[in-house]
Structures are given as structure tokens and as C-alpha cells.
Amino acid sequence: MNPxxxxxxxxLIHGQVIEGWVKxxxxxxxxxIDDKVTNxxxxxxxxxxxxxSNIKVLITTVADSIGEIDSCLKKNEKTLALFSNLGDxxxxxxxxxxxxxxxxxGLRFAKGKRLISETIFLDQEDAEILKxxxxxxxxxxxxxxxxxxxxxxxxxxxxxx
Numbered sequence: 175m176n177p178x179x180x181x182x183x184x185x186l187i188h189g190q191v192i193e194g195w196v197k198x199x200x201x202x203x204x205x206x207i208d209d210k211v212t213n214x215x216x217x218x219x220x221x222x223x224x225x226x227s228n229i230k231v232l233i234t235t236v237a238d239s240i241g242e243i244d245s246c247l248k249k250n251e252k253t254l255a256l257f258s259n260l261g262d263x264x265x266x267x268x269x270x271x272x273x274x275x276x277x278x279x280g281l282r283f284a285k286g287k288r289l290i291s292e293t294i295f296l297d298q299e300d301a302e303i304l305k306x307x308x309x310x311x312x313x314x315x316x317x318x319x320x321x322x323x324x325x326x327x328x329x330x331x332x333x334x335x
Contacts, residue, residue, distance in 0.1 A: 183279035
């Protein structure tokens, strides 16, 4: 089993991630892949102190994430890799990151986006990105917490877009 769990959640590190996913995955490391957070010292610090001390936290840029994820794989570290948006997922794949599966946890409402699941709002551009990722063979599901059943994004996209 791949020791890296890839998740898109625009809140990045928060209670569901720490209390739900980190425990469920027995993760020993969280890698936040986000250029904005990497360059925001206050937000970076807030995320780092929100995580229990026994969990390593690494906040990295999209460009640097490839090497960091590769290092986690080589060390077989159980890692939760977090993206805040779908565009960054595509950028990492373009740079060479291999993703087999992707969990969608939360994408908030913004103008032009519509609700497709309890925690996911998408616009046409997001839907096209998801279709592209599916065409690359990536398994994508919506599952806000480990205790909830997951929903396959392919069926939802066919119904909503």
C-alpha cells in the first residue's frame, strides 16, 4: 500500500485532518503543498503548532514537493499530503509527481461554484480538472472524514456537469 495519502482540502490542517485522517492513517508526517502558505510565516506557524509534536510537519512549495514526497516514499513514511486546490494537484503531476488516488475533503463556496456534495463546491474549471485527473487513471473520491462513506467523483461529475 502506498504510504502517501493525497487529499485536497482548502482548510489544509484542521480538526478533521488531525483527529480523523492522521489517526486513521497512522500518519507520522503531514506535507502541506501550497506556495502561498510556504511564503506566509504566520499561517505556516499556525499550522505547525496545531499538529501534535509526534507528527512531523513540512510545508513546501509545489515545485519542491516532488522531492519531499519522493523522500517520504523512500523512507516509507506514512504521510498525509495536503493540497488546498485542484490546480496545485495538476501542477505537481505536471512536474512529475505520481498520484494513484486523491481524496477530496473540502472545497468551499466561491462565486460561480456550486454544491456537488456536502463539503465540495466546484465550477466548470474544477470539473474539467477532475475529468483530466480521472483520464490519467487517478482514483478520486469525496470523503470528508474516515468514518463517512466515500462517494465516487466520476458519477457525480456525470450528473452535475
